[in-house]
Amino acid sequence: MKVIRAKSAGFCWGVERAIDIAREYAVQGKRPVFTDGPLIHNSQMMEKLESEGIREVGDYMSQSKLELGLSPEEKQQAVMVVRAHGISPNRREYLKNLGMDFRDATCPDVGIIAGKVKLYARKGHSTVVFGDPKHPEVMGLMGYTEGRGHVIKSEKDIDALPPLGDKVCMVSQSTMFTFEFEHLAEYLKKTYPDAVVFNTICGATRERQSDVLVLAQQGAEAIVVIGGRHSANTVKLAALVEKQHLPCFHVETVAELDLKQLSKYKIVGVTAGASTPGFLIDEVCEKLSAMDA
Ligand code: SF4
Known part of the structure; x- marks a missing residue:
C-alpha cells in the first residue's frame, strides 16, 4: 500500500513547548512535576510523560480541588505546570497558592486569545467565543470575560444570546x-455590526486542516487520522476528511486500525492531530506500508 503522510502530522509548537517545559523539571531537574488536568490531549503521550515523573492530577476540566498530600519539603521540590490549553485567571491564582513552584505552559497562541478577551472585557465589551463550552481552553478564556462571556457554536446559539449592547468582541x-x-x-x-472580530484559529490548526485537502489532491482514497478522542483538533481533522467524502479511520493507536477495511485501498493518507506523538504516527505508517496493495 502506498502511504502519504501529511507534512504537518503530529505535534504543533504549542504542544512541543508544553512538553519541553514539563520535561525540563522532571528529566533534567529530577523534580516531581504535576499538571492540572492533561498537559496535552493525548493519553498515550500522557502515559509516557507519567513514566518520566510528570503526573496528571485534578480533573479533565481543571476545576477540582487538588489534594496532593505532599509534605512541606516535598512541596518545595514539586512544580505545577499549566496545561497547553490554558486556564482561567481564578484557577491560575489557585495553582499559584498551592505552595509549590509554578510554570505556565499555556500555548502562546492561546495566551494571545486570552489577552484579546481580557483587553476588550476591560473596555466593557461582551465576549462571544466560538467553540465548545466544555473544552478547557474555552473554559479558561471565559474566565477573562468579566462575567460577560457567551459560548456559541451555531446560528441558533447566536439567536439565543441575550441583548449584548453596543460593545461586542x-x-x-x-x-x-x-x-x-x-x-x-x-x-x-x-445584529451587532460594530462587533470587533478576531479570527484566533491558530496557524497549526489551519495548516493541519489544509493538509487534509492536500492528501485528497494527492490521490488518497482513504485517510487515517491519528489522535486522542478528546483532542478537538484531531476530531476536526476527522470531520474534514468526511467532508471530502473520503473514508475516514480515526484511531488513537496502531492497534485500532481496521486492516480489513483498509486493505481495500491502494493509496492511503495519514494525518494526526497537534497532540499526537511522532512514534504513534510512525507505527501506523509502518503497518500500512507493509500491507499488500
Ligand atoms: S493547536 Fe494551536 S493553540 Fe493549540 S497548542 Fe497547538 S499551536 Fe497552540
Whole structure:
C-alpha cells in the first residue's frame, strides 16, 4: 500500500513547548512535576510523560480541588505546570497558592486569545467565543470575560444570546474551522455590526486542516487520522476528511486500525492531530506500508 503522510502530522509548537517545559523539571531537574488536568490531549503521550515523573492530577476540566498530600519539603521540590490549553485567571491564582513552584505552559497562541478577551472585557465589551463550552481552553478564556462571556457554536446559539449592547468582541477557540467561524462572525454582525472580530484559529490548526485537502489532491482514497478522542483538533481533522467524502479511520493507536477495511485501498493518507506523538504516527505508517496493495 502506498502511504502519504501529511507534512504537518503530529505535534504543533504549542504542544512541543508544553512538553519541553514539563520535561525540563522532571528529566533534567529530577523534580516531581504535576499538571492540572492533561498537559496535552493525548493519553498515550500522557502515559509516557507519567513514566518520566510528570503526573496528571485534578480533573479533565481543571476545576477540582487538588489534594496532593505532599509534605512541606516535598512541596518545595514539586512544580505545577499549566496545561497547553490554558486556564482561567481564578484557577491560575489557585495553582499559584498551592505552595509549590509554578510554570505556565499555556500555548502562546492561546495566551494571545486570552489577552484579546481580557483587553476588550476591560473596555466593557461582551465576549462571544466560538467553540465548545466544555473544552478547557474555552473554559479558561471565559474566565477573562468579566462575567460577560457567551459560548456559541451555531446560528441558533447566536439567536439565543441575550441583548449584548453596543460593545461586542468575538474570538474563536484555537482549533475550530475557519469557514464556520467566518460564517458565524458574519451572522453575528447582522445584529451587532460594530462587533470587533478576531479570527484566533491558530496557524497549526489551519495548516493541519489544509493538509487534509492536500492528501485528497494527492490521490488518497482513504485517510487515517491519528489522535486522542478528546483532542478537538484531531476530531476536526476527522470531520474534514468526511467532508471530502473520503473514508475516514480515526484511531488513537496502531492497534485500532481496521486492516480489513483498509486493505481495500491502494493509496492511503495519514494525518494526526497537534497532540499526537511522532512514534504513534510512525507505527501506523509502518503497518500500512507493509500491507499488500
Ligand atoms: S493547536 Fe494551536 S493553540 Fe493549540 S497548542 Fe497547538 S499551536 Fe497552540
